[in-house]
Amino acid sequence: xxxxxxxxYTTMAIMxxxxxxxxxxxxxxxxxxxxxxxxTNLDYxxxxxxxxxxxxxxxxxxxxxxIFIRNTIIFVAGTLTFNVGxxxxxxxxxxxxxxxxxxxxxxxWYMPRVLPSVVWAFVMMWMFxxxxxxxxxxxxxxxxxxxxxxxxxxxxxxxxxxxxxxxCSLGMVxxxxxxxxxxxxxxxxxxVDGASGLTIVRRIxxxxxxxxxxxxxxxxxxxxxxxxxxxxxxxxxxxGYYSTEVLILQAYHLAFGQYLAAMRFGYAAVxxxxxxxxxxxxxxxxxxxxxxKELMIEPKLE
Amino acid sequence: MVKAKSLILNMVGLLVALIPLVPIGLLVALxxxxxxxxPQGFTTKNFDFLKTGTLFANDPVYSKLYPNVYSVAxxxxxxxxxxxxxxxxxxxxxxxxxxxxxxxxxxxxxxSFLVIHGVPASxxxxxxxxxxxxxxxxxxxxxxxxxxxxVDTPLGVWVLKGFYDSIPWDIEIASLxxxxxRLGAFRRIMLPLxxxxxxxxxxxxxxxxxxxYIFVYTFIQSSKNWTFSMLIQSLVGEMGxxxxxLIAALSMIYLVPVIILFVVGEKYLVRxxxxxxxx
Numbered sequence: 349x350x351x352x353x354x355x356x357y358t359t360m361a362i363m364x365x366x367x368x369x370x371x372x373x374x375x376x377x378x379x380x381x382x383x384x385x386x387x388t389n390l391d392y393x394x395x396x397x398x399x400x401x402x403x404x405x406x407x408x409x410x411x412x413x414x415i416f417i418r419n420t421i422i423f424v425a426g427t428l429t430f431n432v433g434x435x436x437x438x439x440x441x442x443x444x445x446x447x448x449x450x451x452x453x454x455x456x457w458y459m460p461r462v463l464p465s466v467v468w469a470f471v472m473m474w475m476f477x478x479x480x481x482x483x484x485x486x487x488x489x490x491x492x493x494x495x496x497x498x499x500x501x502x503x504x505x506x507x508x509x510x511x512x513x514x515x516c517s518l519g520m521v522x523x524x525x526x527x528x529x530x531x532x533x534x535x536x537x538x539x540v541d542g543a544s545g546l547t548i549v550r551r552i553x554x555x556x557x558x559x560x561x562x563x564x565x566x567x568x569x570x571x572x573x574x575x576x577x578x579x580x581x582x583x584x585x586x587x588g589y590y591s592t593e594v595l596i597l598q599a600y601h602l603a604f605g606q607y608l609a610a611m612r613f614g615y616a617a618v619x620x621x622x623x624x625x626x627x628x629x630x631x632x633x634x635x636x637x638x639x640x641k642e643l644m645i646e647p648k649l650e
Numbered sequence: 651m652v653k654a655k656s657l658i659l660n661m662v663g664l665l666v667a668l669i670p671l672v673p674i675g676l677l678v679a680l681x682x683x684x685x686x687x688x689p690q691g692f693t694t695k696n697f698d699f700l701k702t703g704t705l706f707a708n709d710p711v712y713s714k715l716y717p718n719v720y721s722v723a724x725x726x727x728x729x730x731x732x733x734x735x736x737x738x739x740x741x742x743x744x745x746x747x748x749x750x751x752x753x754x755x756x757x758x759x760x761x762s763f764l765v766i767h768g769v770p771a772s773x774x775x776x777x778x779x780x781x782x783x784x785x786x787x788x789x790x791x792x793x794x795x796x797x798x799x800x801v802d803t804p805l806g807v808w809v810l811k812g813f814y815d816s817i818p819w820d821i822e823i824a825s826l827x828x829x830x831x832r833l834g835a836f837r838r839i840m841l842p843l844x845x846x847x848x849x850x851x852x853x854x855x856x857x858x859x860x861x862x863y864i865f866v867y868t869f870i871q872s873s874k875n876w877t878f879s880m881l882i883q884s885l886v887g888e889m890g891x892x893x894x895x896l897i898a899a900l901s902m903i904y905l906v907p908v909i910i911l912f913v914v915g916e917k918y919l920v921r922x923x924x925x926x927x928x929x
Contacts, residue, residue, distance in 0.1 A: 359832055360747050367744035367803055374800030375766055378777035385776060394783070438666070445656075445663035453667035455916050460670055462912050462919060464861035466879045467901045470886055471673040474680070474894055481687040481894075483676060513670065521920055574770045577864055581883065596773065603776050604868055613776050620773050627773075635761070 379624060386617035403618045412590060412598075416619075420594040423579075424572045426504055430512030431568055432561065435519020440549060442520070443527045454524060458517045469581035472510045473499070500587050507592060510578050519564045526557040559638075566634045574623050576600060595619050677905075680898035687894050696899035705885075705896070715888075716881065717873045719900070725791060726860060726877040726904075732795040733859030737806045738852045740799075742844070745810030746836055750822075760811075763804040771801040775868055782869055791875055794865045802858055806851040809922050813847030814840065850918035853911055857919075860908065878904040 389399045407413055438457055442450035460468060475483040478497040485495035499506050530553065538548050554561075576597040579585065585593035585601065593601070599619035602612045676689065684691030699705050703720040706712035748760060778797055779788070787793030817840065825835045841848070863879040870876065876884075882904065885897050912919070 356751075356832075360751055360753065363743035364747045366740040367807055370740065370796070370800045371763075371766070371803060374778065374781075374797055375771065375774065375804075378774040378781060381777035381780065382774060385780065390780070394780075441659075441663055441666060445660045449660055449663045449667065453663055454920075456667050456670050458916065458920060458923075459674075459912060461923075462857050462861070462908055464879055464904060464908065465863050466883045466886070467677070467904060468673075470882065470897060470901060471677050473886075475673065475676065483688070486688050518923060521923055571770055574773045576772065581863070600772075600775065603779070613780065617776050620776060623773055 382617050382624065383621050385613055386621045388614045390613040390617075392611040399614070403615050406615060407618050407622075415590050416593055416595045416598050419590070419592060420573065420596075422504060423507065423592070423594050424569060426508045427511045427515060427572055428565065428568055430508045431515040432519050432564060434512060434516040435564065436523055436561070438516065438520040439523035439527055440553070443524050444545075450524075454517075454520060457520055460513045461517050465577050465581060468514070469510065469578055472506075473582055476506055476509075499583060503583055503587060503592055507579060507583065510582055511572075511575070514578070515568060515572075518568065519561075522560050522564055523557055526560045527553060530556055563638060566630070566638070570627055570630055570634075573627060596623060599623075674905075677898050677901055680895055681902045683895050683898075685895070686892065696895045697903075699896075699900075700903070716885075717876055719881070719903075721874065722876050722878055722881050723903075725875060726879075728791055729795060729798070729862065729866075729877055730856045730859035732791070733798045733802060734852050734856040736795070736799045737802045737855040738848055741803050741806030741810050741851060742841065742848055744803075744807045746814055746840060748807065749811045749814035760808075763808055766804050771797075772864055775864070779868060788869055789871050789875065791870075794862070794869055795859070797865055797869070798859055798862060802855045805922065806855065809851055810844060810847050813844040817843050846918065849915070850922050853915045853918055854922045857908060857911060 386403055387398055387400060389397050389403070438453065442453045444450075445453075476498040477483070477485065478495075478500045480486065480489065480495050482495075482498065484498060488495055534552055534556075535548060538552055543551070574596050576594060579592055579594065579597055580600065583592050585591075585597055590598075596619065599616040602610065602616035602619070604610060679689035681696055682692050682694065683689045683696070684693045698707065699719050701707075703718040704713050705716045705719065748756065782788045782793045782797070785793070787796070821843070822835050822839060825839045826832070830838065861879065862877070863883065866877050866880050867883070870880070873880075878900070882897060882900055885893075885900070
């Protein structure tokens with residue numbers, strides 16, 4: 349028996365440890381290290397000097413901090429609205445047409461998610477370029493219109509589109525599988541009672557998938573709070589003075605920006621720590637709300 | 651009446667399905683265009699770099715600024731394959747243990763995987779930079795691969811656990827009764843049965859490594875270790891307004907494996923997206 353136990357634990361250790369080690373070393377340890385770095389004035393000299401909470405005081409008195417917070421709220425709220433709204437429309441549309449077309453539609457809309465980010469950003473920047481050579485502007489000129497300074501003037505909608513085309517497929521996939529699992533009798537009964545298509549969507553489908561909607565909102569709020577790759581690749585915080593600089597992008601610029609002011613790791617870590625704490629609190633709340641524990645049924649036997 | 655409505659709805663569906671294809675179509679048109687800034691005419695001259703791998707072969711100054719395209723392609727491939735192999739190996743083992751063994755801290759472990767997966771790893775860049783610098787892994791592909799593996803593994807474990815869960819216990823017990831060891835049953839019985847899951851995770855982690863930008867951009871300086879994403883983004887930065895056609899041609903080469911793998915494995919990739927959050 350003892351021997352069997354030893355064999356069992358050896359097997360478990362051998363198979364579990366590689367994953368555990370790489371996650372502890374490259375995900376857990378850096379999270380803790382980030383918090384520690386925020387208490388130092390680590391910079392380009394890479395000297396470790398504790399400075400207590402002074403980086404946090406600096407954040408509180410940073411005249412630009414309210415701009416970054418406001419931008420983060422605009423970015424998350426706008427992209428989230430696009431993601432969930434378009435995702436929902438796509439799910440409804442693709443489940444109410446011929447199955448072949450519906451499946452094709454979902455496959456095509458899923459594609460931006462697998463495209464390399466630099467390619468997507470490049471095409472979008474060229475399509476919405478404020479210059480005359482941009483695709484939309486050359487189209488406008490061809491039709492006799494005036495060029496529009498797309499990314500200069502409509503920078504937020506532009507960012508919602510760039511991010512939204514990637515993000516909306518999550519909602520689309522989850523919502524459409526939820527809609528497909530609604531019993532047909534419910535829809536039929538409503539139709540017999542004379543309900544219109546819109547009423548069926550509002551009164552039957554939406555209430556039945558409200559948990560899925562809540563889940564996507566929760567999940568994407570968390571990931572958008574710390575997302576900056578497409579902003580970095582397109583507008584990079586501009587145009588103008590910090591007009592699209594979100595908190596996490598400012599952290600990136602403080603640490604790895606092109607300017608002399610960069611490599612301020614200590615102060616940059618404050619931004620990240622704040623986002624980590626917000627993210628942790630939010631995920632604990634979601635954990636309770638969505639009863640994720642039920643997903644973790646214990647194995648029946650060994 | 652109902653028929654006409656359904657026909658219109660189907661037409662709308664078809665039109666909407668074409669929207670994400672517009673940017674891709676424009677990219678292809680630009681790549682074969684005679685004009686350098688908009689789709690005009692047809693030429694293959696933008697792909698001339700494929701002959702020797704040298705960009706701007708006619709310009710002695712510019713051609714030295716950029717690495718050989720084939721060495722860039724090799725780096726991108728190494729990052730993608732390295733990420734894929736390690737993620738598949740370690741998450742197929744860990745997923746099995748988490749699915750089949752009960753032990754202390756199991757649900758805490760699973761929960762932490764879920765939480766970690768929800769928060770993008772880009773928040774850890776500052777600490778990771780410091781760690782890679784201390785380990786001497788800054789400016790190496792290996793450093794990027796290790797970070798990438800750590801980021802993709804929680805999802806891989808979570809998805810494969812789901813695949814193991816869906817295999818009935820009877821099959822495993824039968825082989826144990828027949829005298830197979832636990833490890834033997836895992837290798838010979840379980841692994842072949844979760845092959846679709848392994849394929850899905852492999853595909854996902856290959857594409858994730860292939861398209862990676864932020865980690866390469868942040869951790870790699872020397873252009874001999876560049877990947878496609880770095881090369882394209884640096885061309886966009888240096889001459890964004892001048893030679894778009896060349897960037898589009900490079901992007902097309904970059905996209906070829908992505909499109910092929912997407913067409914082959916779209917169903918599996920969707921499974922990873924759902925599996926990653928629903929178990």
